[in-house]
Amino acid sequence: MDINKLPTIPAGPVGYLRRPAHTPVDQPAPNPLCALFGIRYPIVQAGMIWCSGWRLAAAVSSAGGLGLIGAGSMYPEVLREHIRKCKAATDRPFGVNIPLLYADLDKHVGIVLEEEVPIVFTSAGNPALLTPRLKAAGRTVVHVVSSVKFARKAQEAGVDAVVAEGFEAGGHNGREETTTLVLVPLVRDAVQVPVIAAGGIADGRTVLACMGLGADGVQVGSRFVCSAESSAHPAFKEAVTRVEEGGTMLTLKELAPVRLMRNAFFQEVQAAYARGAGVDELKQVLGRARAKRGMFEGDLDQGELEIGQVSAAIRNVLPAERIVQGLVDEFHTAAARIGLNGRSLMAPWQHPGPDQRLPK
Numbered sequence: 001m002d003i004n005k006l007p008t009i010p011a012g013p014v015g016y017l018r019r020p021a022h023t024p025v026d027q028p029a030p031n032p033l034c035a036l037f038g039i040r041y042p043i044v045q046a047g048m049i050w051c052s053g054w055r056l057a058a059a060v061s062s063a064g065g066l067g068l069i070g071a072g073s074m075y076p077e078v079l080r081e082h083i084r085k086c087k088a089a090t091d092r093p094f095g096v097n098i099p100l101l102y103a104d105l106d107k108h109v110g111i112v113l114e115e116e117v118p119i120v121f122t123s124a125g126n127p128a129l130l131t132p133r134l135k136a137a138g139r140t141v142v143h144v145v146s147s148v149k150f151a152r153k154a155q156e157a158g159v160d161a162v163v164a165e166g167f168e169a170g171g172h173n174g175r176e177e178t179t180t181l182v183l184v185p186l187v188r189d190a191v192q193v194p195v196i197a198a199g200g201i202a203d204g205r206t207v208l209a210c211m212g213l214g215a216d217g218v219q220v221g222s223r224f225v226c227s228a229e230s231s232a233h234p235a236f237k238e239a240v241t242r243v244e245e246g247g248t249m250l251t252l253k254e255l256a257p258v259r260l261m262r263n264a265f266f267q268e269v270q271a272a273y274a275r276g277a278g279v280d281e282l283k284q285v286l287g288r289a290r291a292k293r294g295m296f297e298g299d300l301d302q303g304e305l306e307i308g309q310v311s312a313a314i315r316n317v318l319p320a321e322r323i324v325q326g327l328v329d330e331f332h333t334a335a336a337r338i339g340l341n342g343r344s345l346m347a348p349w350q351h352p353g354p355d356q357r358l359p360k
């Protein structure tokens with residue numbers, strides 16, 4: 001498939017991504033991410049293998065955030081089905097997360113272009129690999145970074161925004177171990193494009209803190225694993241609500257660093273390190289389809305259970321809409337507590353879609 005020959009989204013105002021020519025005086029200036037994506041709140045639900053299918057993405061987008069379908073673990077035609085179901089379930093913008101490390105990468109890109117998905121988040125690789133092709137096809141492109149060096153590279157590659165993801169985050173992670181608190185201000189100062197903070201955010205206080213560090217919005221992963229609409233196995237969701245502080249650890253740096261819950265499989269990995277295992281032996285211990293076995297099939301002993309440090313603060317499973325609204329409400333409460341008016345940062349933005357026109 002030659003993805004350069006696939007349909008492009010025409011330049012200029014189209015569909016729900018239309019932006020206002022000017023902001024009316026009685027409307028606060030839109031948050032840059034709300035304007036970029038055409039969403040109400042600058043809250044992105046992270047793409048997460050085995051957890052974020054169309055149900056979760058549609059629920060978050062319908063609630064005013066940006067829902068992402070996680071393409072990583074999907075067969076290409078399954079991805080197509082998820083995109084079509086998501087389109088049918090919501091009239092709000094949504095996107096697809098494409099990690100750059102999977103074998104079906106080219107097919108995933110082809111489907112995202114064919115199905116005219118307007119927003120693509122890439123991760124786990126070189127931003128120069130896909131950004132120029134996606135931008136040439138008129139897509140909004142965001143890349144996930146865990147260091148200033150890669151934030152600069154992403155900006156040079158032409159992305160519209162970056163996600164600055166700290167060491168606390170669930171799933172695959174940076175080797176440098178830079179925390180969100182340190183990374184976000186460094187990235188903010190290094191690039192001109194909007195910055196989305198990720199890693200350790202599960203309530204409104206942490207959203208406010210990230211805005212204070214210079215982020216324009218947030219990407220939230222672990223909290224949405226424990227949503228009613230996430231496709232994670234119910235046993236995995238339940239296990240997340242019982243994780244205690246210190247219950248996760250970054251490991252497998254020699255393969256692809258990943259933060260995992262400390263279950264029996266994790267102990268096997270630790271034992272392998274203790275006997276001085278090399279890359280080949282670690283690969284053998286990891287085996288195949290461990291993440292599916294743990295997160296999707298609910299094998300809490302032998303599966304790979306990816307989750308962030310903030311799982312220690314997640315104590316229930318809620319509908320995605322309540323999670324989004326909770327983040328917004330708690331943000332305002334936390335802002336008021338320290339004497340701030342959080343309205344201009346988190347003012348709901350009405351995107352000028354067919355049924356939601358900006359006030360004249």
Ligand SMILES: Cc1cc2nc3c(=O)[nH]c(=O)nc-3n(C[C@H](O)[C@H](O)[C@H](O)COP(=O)(O)O)c2cc1C
Binds near residue numbers: 307309
């Ligand atoms: C279960 C799980 C699966 C993940 N899978 C992906 C993925 O497929 N692609 C990706 O870019 N990031 C992935 N991540 C990272 C998230 O996109 C996000 O950046 C991270 O979860 C944010 O940190 P938090 O978990 O503290 O909210 C995953 C995270 C989790 C918890």
